[in-house]
Amino acid sequence: MAYRWTNNLTRNDVTPERYFLNRRQVMAGAAAGIGLVGAGASAQAQDALEPNSWEDITEYNNFYEFGTDKSDPASYADALTIDPWSITIDGLVDRPGDYDFKDVMAEMTVEERIYRFRCVEAWSMVIPWNGFELADMLAMAGVQEQAKYVRFETLYRPDEMRGQRAGWIDWPYVEGLRLDEALHPLTIMATGIYDRPIPKQNGAPLRLVVPWKYGFKSIKSIVKITLTDEEPVNTWKALQASEYGFFANVNPEVDHPRWTQATERKIGGGLFSPRVPTLMFNGYEDEVASLYEGMDLRTHY
Ligand code: MTE
Numbered sequence: 001m002a003y004r005w006t007n008n009l010t011r012n013d014v015t016p017e018r019y020f021l022n023r024r025q026v027m028a029g030a031a032a033g034i035g036l037v038g039a040g041a042s043a044q045a046q047d048a049l050e051p052n053s054w055e056d057i058t059e060y061n062n063f064y065e066f067g068t069d070k071s072d073p074a075s076y077a078d079a080l081t082i083d084p085w086s087i088t089i090d091g092l093v094d095r096p097g098d099y100d101f102k103d104v105m106a107e108m109t110v111e112e113r114i115y116r117f118r119c120v121e122a123w124s125m126v127i128p129w130n131g132f133e134l135a136d137m138l139a140m141a142g143v144q145e146q147a148k149y150v151r152f153e154t155l156y157r158p159d160e161m162r163g164q165r166a167g168w169i170d171w172p173y174v175e176g177l178r179l180d181e182a183l184h185p186l187t188i189m190a191t192g193i194y195d196r197p198i199p200k201q202n203g204a205p206l207r208l209v210v211p212w213k214y215g216f217k218s219i220k221s222i223v224k225i226t227l228t229d230e231e232p233v234n235t236w237k238a239l240q241a242s243e244y245g246f247f248a249n250v251n252p253e254v255d256h257p258r259w260t261q262a263t264e265r266k267i268g269g270g271l272f273s274p275r276v277p278t279l280m281f282n283g284y285e286d287e288v289a290s291l292y293e294g295m296d297l298r299t300h301y
Helices: 017-032 039-047 054-059 072-079 101-107 134-141 235-239 285-292
Strands: 086-091 097-100 111-118 123-133 149-154 174-178 188-193 207-209 222-228 263-266
Touching: 054 123, 054 188, 086 101, 086 134, 097 101, 097 134, 101 134, 111 207, 123 134, 134 188, 134 222, 174 235
Parallel strands: 086 222, 123 263
Antiparallel strands: 086 097, 111 123, 123 188, 149 174, 149 222, 188 207
């Protein structure tokens, strides 16, 4: 296990080189005036990886299992028991079973990833996650050839998760990815923030992070992962398919039916901070656009 948050490396030491390269490329692109949608976007790209504060990240949350207000998760998530914790991995895998979280951690390499995080509600943050690549965890279980999708499930425990006593969502919360999205090196299981174990309101002990997709894909407090050959029905699509799709790729050109997705409000910028342009695939276009070649992103929203 490589718990890099327990040693004294600086953020620069642990961020993989490719993300520094990407940042340099973005800045070079901004200087040359290419590849970006305008001066505002250039400015955003340049400061985009300046992380939000611990308070921003842990006190303004969506985690409906604890309530619908942004402050509910921080107020009520303490009731959740996260030790012991195991994750069932089943479906089209060679080694199905219940994997103890500690045993998984013993096999994984934890590193820091500073990612933009863009909610479908049009607010955004920059979060310094600690985590490991989902691909490494799936390799533990051995993905079979017929698998095409990965389905994720959150814990169902209404006695600890007070929001689950309300029936407006068909609990447990479910999300899904295409297998190639799940295996992409940007896709991580986050287990920490700012070199500290991930707080319960952010999805302890492990949650998905898919930085080029709207935040609702990044399912929290995962207890089950199923490899399947059918597209999983995700919670928000099940609730309102005309507004929330399976792909949920950040796309400034495809508006939500009730609001624009062309711009976003950066959390922590103060009440009067101007909205900034949203970037295609949340700024990860170079890395992920090829996954969707030939697809109509308006119908596959
Ligand atoms: N996962 C579960 N289980 N339940 C939720 O309500 N909310 C999603 C996502 N994952 C949610 C969830 C939404 S809408 C967003 S924007 C992000 O979590 C918020 O993550 P954060 O609170 O860590 O910023």
